[in-house]
Amino acid sequence: MRPLARWLDQALAIVRKDLRREARARDHAVSVLVLALLLLLTFAFAFDVAGEQVRRAAPGILWVTLIFTGMLNAGRLFTGERERGTLEGLLLAPVDRGAIYFGKFLGSFIVMALVEALVLPAYAVFFNLPALAPGVLVVVVTGTAGFAALATLFAAVAANTRAREVLLPVLLLPVATPLVIAGVRATDVALGGPVAGEGLPWLQLAIAAGALYFGVALILSDYVLEELS
């Protein structure tokens, strides 16, 4: 098997294993989903959903929800493996650390996408907004991918420390700020109409930020993951 094909095969093996595990245990994805719905519900009670105030705050509400659930999801990527005693199995194998990173990132993104498939309709109902419009979906998927790319790397960094629950958000949120700002602004435009035009520069910024995070994370994954044992 050619090196790239092997690299991908190993990454996909990790994705498949993680998703299979999650489909059976359902402990992690359910926690993420419950958190997301509780956040939306809390915001729905906190704001007068009929008022203009909520329309202005709505994009931020969605992204706060996505960020906190994304962090919860990422936090378990490597610490979960460590607690189950399976992380060493990955590190023992002749797997490029970049392939481990990519597999974990892809698995994280898929779980978040599945959670968002349930969260967005709830968001649309709670706040009476066209959250399932194509433009909103493009922005959310793009932003989720970029956030997952960054969160996966920092989850690996934090997994090696005692203060991992605190360290992950401390590392992640400041660096993710450009992506989050772009995501909020693009969502704001998308909720009011087509994202093309006024929203396009923000969408482009979100894509650029996500691609940058992914590229840097892939380069650093060798060093970060090698230190995990």
Add this chain to the structure above:
Amino acid sequence: MAATAPACAAQAMCAGSAAGRDVVVDVRDLSRAFGAHRALHRVSLQVQVGERLAIFGPNGSGKTTLLRLLALLLRPTSGRLRLFGYEAWPAAHELRARIGFLGHRPLLDEELTATENLAFYARLYGVPQAGARIAELLDLVGLGPARHRRVRTFSRGMQQRLSLARAVLHDPDLLLLDEPDTGLDPAGLEVLAALLARSSRPRTLIFSSHRPEVALHLAPRAVLLSAGRLVADGPAAEVAARLATHPLGPAARAVGAG
């Protein structure tokens, strides 16, 4: 050495590979510290192709640390580690394909079945004809009937057997076992011996054990670790006798038997 040497992606990885191919493990003044605690201190050791070596020592003597260093799970604090004639860490990616490791934890996902666990590792290691290999190993370790059961339904002994199967799945040249006899009944010990005997080429074995009576059947040579230092290296029976007279020897055996 009959095994194929790993591809050298860079000249640095090949330094020294032409010489000493019969020496699988070459350790010089190897040390590992965890903060202020020195778990291993200036251990030097050579193991030849096909050799079987037992590591004895009381709890906390550094047996697990040494095995984890050889498995490339830990980086040494100082000293030199060469495996199959290569500087270990620059060639770590390639060398990992030739090492099998069994630690204290089974490294199995409890939500997956026995077959699924082995299939996952077979994919990571690029094991050819994985389906047949997995079926053969599961039958060999006596887990054939349980192949489709999730690991969380397994007893400790069953998990240990499956973990043994995982460690030899890719037919490694170097097998590192940390107390492999833990959790195994007499039938399980026979399985262990059968697995070790079954290899397509000479396999080097290094294992630790709290039970000299078991180890003596598996290895003619042994080393004794004490407080992170290598204090004896020689015929297994002689080293086992020194363990018996070690200040912590009887207590260690009592703990191991408990």
